[in-house]
Amino acid sequence: MDFHNRKRKTDLLIPPPLRIKIIGAGPTGALLALAMSRAGSQVSLYDSLDEESLLARSRAYALTHSSRELLDKLSLWEPLSPFVNSFTTLHLEDRGLLKKVNFELNDLNKSHLKYGAIGWIVDHKSLMKILYSRISQDPNILFELLSESSSSLDNNDLVVAADGPTSFTRRSWGIRVFNLPYRQGCLTAKVIIRGANESTAHEILRPEGPLALLPMGGEIFQVVWSAPISLCKERAAFTTSQFLDQLAAILPYGFEPDILLESPTAFPMRFSLSLGLGSRNKLLIGESAHRFHPVGGQGLNVCWRDVQTLMHLIEKYNNGMVKRGSLLTAYSAARFLDVLAIGVFTDLLVRVYSNRFFPLKVLRFFVITLISLSSSVRRFLLHFMTYGPTKFFTILSD
Numbered sequence: 001m002d003f004h005n006r007k008r009k010t011d012l013l014i015p016p017p018l019r020i021k022i023i024g025a026g027p028t029g030a031l032l033a034l035a036m037s038r039a040g041s042q043v044s045l046y047d048s049l050d051e052e053s054l055l056a057r058s059r060a061y062a063l064t065h066s067s068r069e070l071l072d073k074l075s076l077w078e079p080l081s082p083f084v085n086s087f088t089t090l091h092l093e094d095r096g097l098l099k100k101v102n103f104e105l106n107d108l109n110k111s112h113l114k115y116g117a118i119g120w121i122v123d124h125k126s127l128m129k130i131l132y133s134r135i136s137q138d139p140n141i142l143f144e145l146l147s148e149s150s151s152s153l154d155n156n157d158l159v160v161a162a163d164g165p166t167s168f169t170r171r172s173w174g175i176r177v178f179n180l181p182y183r184q185g186c187l188t189a190k191v192i193i194r195g196a197n198e199s200t201a202h203e204i205l206r207p208e209g210p211l212a213l214l215p216m217g218g219e220i221f222q223v224v225w226s227a228p229i230s231l232c233k234e235r236a237a238f239t240t241s242q243f244l245d246q247l248a249a250i251l252p253y254g255f256e257p258d259i260l261l262e263s264p265t266a267f268p269m270r271f272s273l274s275l276g277l278g279s280r281n282k283l284l285i286g287e288s289a290h291r292f293h294p295v296g297g298q299g300l301n302v303c304w305r306d307v308q309t310l311m312h313l314i315e316k317y318n319n320g321m322v323k324r325g326s327l328l329t330a331y332s333a334a335r336f337l338d339v340l341a342i343g344v345f346t347d348l349l350v351r352v353y354s355n356r357f358f359p360l361k362v363l364r365f366f367v368i369t370l371i372s373l374s375s376s377v378r379r380f381l382l383h384f385m386t387y388g389p390t391k392f393f394t395i396l397s398d
């Protein structure tokens with residue numbers, strides 16, 4: 001076969017770029033748009049809100065190494081790095097048993113040691129500004145705000161719904177959801193806490209619900225305070241001094257909450273899993289497909305592992321290794337175990353630790369003793385929180 005004939009044959013095998021419509025430009029949809037463009041697709045991205053409202057959410061995210069790897073791959077880590085705060089210690093406390101354990105850098109996989117951090121905290125606004133700025137410069141992405149795009153294909157090859165936990169698209173596609181509401185709600189606020197170390201993140205498991213302190217740099221902490229929803233609402237309505245006094249009473253010894261930087265927000269929580277991820281050309285991704293309790297800071301990291309998987313599959317499609325009609329099946333198979341395992345794990349954590357039942361206290365005693373005695377157990381847990389149940393062989397070979 002001469003050169004021209006061979007070239008013509010290869011050209012025929014390479015599929016044309018996919019046209020992908022993404023509904024929802026939250027952290028999942030925005031990152032997905034960049035990932036799909038990087039994978040050679042033509043993307044249109046829609047959100048029903050304007051940019052000011054999209055940036056205005058007051059949240060901070062704890063990023064794991066899997067999220068960092070994706071940001072690195074998309075050349076986003078470098079512009080983001082001035083805005084992230086790394087933590088080198090994760091302090092875990094069982095308040096019911098008065099037992100504590102620290103996860104340190106030497107509990108990481110060897111391949112992660114070079115990053116010098118167990119994880120990173122980033123503020124929603126800083127993250128989204130960088131994603132939107134990159135999107136606006138990307139010639140492969142059409143970005144439309146204040147746009148309630150329909151969930152139909154139009155001229156696209158694939159529609160991806162990243163429109164969050166109350167997904168309108170999911171409902172319009174008739175996909176049902178498994179919902180397990182918690183009696184607990186969650187209260188979030190940014191607080192200046194004196195006496196706390198900016199390199200340490202805290203997960204304090206209390207009988208009324210977990211309390212996380214995410215260091216955002218300096219003395220600023222994002223407080224994620226779970227408790228029965230009625231208590232959360234009561235606390236959200238407190239005066240500033242009442243709120244700080246109540247918080248002071250449950251913080252570790254020597255921590256003084258000094259200034260409340262914003263009004264606390266209370267919201268209900270639930271574990272939900274969509275019973276199906278779409279059909280041939282339609283796909284649910286991120287919180288439109290799954291939502292977990294915030295304990296362990298897994299929510300956004302799992303959403304971004306969805307993005308990573310879809311990007312990988314589109315790259316395979318471009319190389320002729322996956323057919324277009326098999327994308328959804330391949331995606332569902334690749335994501336099933338991770339999503340289910342993290343959902344069940346976070347649910348169990350909440351149930352076992354928000355509990356005063358004596359046999360469970362005995363179990364917890366053994367678990368925390370094992371964690372504090374064994375570096376291998378700590379390494380395994382950090383690995384699980386980073387990749388879910390996938391990549392087990394990397395931990396064995398590390």
Ligand SMILES: Cc1cc2nc3c(=O)[nH]c(=O)nc-3n(C[C@H](O)[C@H](O)[C@H](O)COP(=O)(O)OP(=O)(O)OC[C@H]3O[C@@H](n4cnc5c(N)ncnc54)[C@H](O)[C@@H]3O)c2cc1C
Nearest residue numbers: 024025026027028047048059060061163164286287299300
């Ligand atoms: C009050 C609150 C506080 C939280 N705090 C934290 C925290 O402290 N730390 C943490 O890690 N996680 C937190 N989370 C969870 C975190 O916000 C989610 O994991 C993350 O936002 C999921 O991203 P997403 O893009 O999948 O969904 P979302 O962020 O919900 O984004 C969905 C997007 O779709 C858009 N949209 C919806 N319907 C349509 C439509 N019909 N057409 C077009 N666009 C549409 C919405 O405007 C939105 O921009 C919090 C969640 C809530 C609700």
